[in-house]
Amino acid sequence: MTGKEKAALESQTKEIKPKIGAFLAVMSGKGGVGKSSVTALLAAGLQRKGFKVGILDADITGPSIPRIMGVSGRITLENGKMVPPLSAGGIRVISANLLLDREDYALVWRGPMISNAIRQFWENTFWGKLDYLLLDLPPGTSDAPLTIMQMLPDTDVLIVTSPQVLASMIVRKAINMARRVGARVMGVVENMGTAVCPRCGETFELFRGEGTESILRDLGLPLLGKIPYDQRISDLCDIGAIETYESEAVETMVASILAVSGHES
């Protein structure tokens, strides 16, 4: 960043921040464990409780949020600011895919471009008043999470993992990164640990292992929810209606996160 860019970022941050109650970055390090699903389910759950919620999709080269939430409206400009389109449930969404003509167009961008895009989403979006801004981070510990954590040093980080030991090894990297740069890791949501067989109706372990427990124990973090694999979530993602999904597991997760983030539910 040049000095001028830094000054612009700081002035914008000073202007926007007071209007946003809390920042929550959803991170995993590992791909495919369900960061975007958990982000969308959490956003919808918070919205149902009366909070105003926005999502900044910081996964620039693999953005899933618009598709799973059915947001297809383009970003419009008003007084030079980007206005986030709304999901069916009223959640404000900013994502690289809302700037593309085709959702399968690839942004072949090196790291500095990724960081610039995220900074512009932050600087140039008219979020209005929000109780929660959720930031959906891509896999890895490179440009996107680093930019977010440097830009918003007081963001809370919510970790998503599966119980597989392999996944948890990569997830530990993400937690170690967040702690090294001074972000607060709130806790862990386990996704896809169990599944219900659509044939016999019995519950079984899907991505089994001691991964989640070892993270909680070794890194001293609370478990904030367990979302079982459910074919309905996968199907609702495909038709852009994940917001309509409700379950006891989701409600429990939302309540735990509200409790830890210090908000009454």
Added chain:
Amino acid sequence: MTGKEKAALESQTKEIKPKIGAFLAVMSGKGGVGKSSVTALLAAGLQRKGFKVGILDADITGPSIPRIMGVSGRITLENGKMVPPLSAGGIRVISANLLLDREDYALVWRGPMISNAIRQFWENTFWGKLDYLLLDLPPGTSDAPLTIMQMLPDTDVLIVTSPQVLASMIVRKAINMARRVGARVMGVVENMGTAVCPRCGETFELFRGEGTESILRDLGLPLLGKIPYDQRISDLCDIGAIETYESEAVETMVASILAVSGHES
């Protein structure tokens, strides 16, 4: 890259390339669909057929290969070159995690550092004679795949997807990227489309959808394999023994890839 770096890269490439029969980049764009598992299963399958195989793990911030293949030996130096440790089955593996004291240590690196690491793995590794060098790419369409495709413009790209439409939307980005930079996309392997319930033994659709078919049809690509979800793969990954997994599905995939890559099996 400076002119000097570019010259070093070119001279190294000229020296190593003739010793390596074929390059095969395993890519998805989407995280968590099983790129690393497919890479390892393919490597083991090729090795069983008598080919000499190496894996360059290009997922610098989320490297899974050493863990799932049980490679824990450190990279050693010989005449200034890195010597890849061997898996139990004799596959040569280079990965960022083999340079770390702890496998859960996070490399918090911006894009240019990621590219440098990949170039150094290529330039400074003593691979010896190989029939196949597999390159396991991270999710996204940013630094790592771009560096690989610019460094090895004649690499073949193997795409891994799940049938979920959401996954296939991101996977299409990867295919579009590969084609835009001139790489040859060989075909598609579908992972985790079906699963067998450990309770009742019945097969059911896990990540269901029309994603794979739509990719094959719209982008004119052949299907090179279908690997069902199997708890045993997940368990073998966790104990570092994925190489010992054999199945009809894996053998069929290996044979199809050999046929397409022009090698007799």
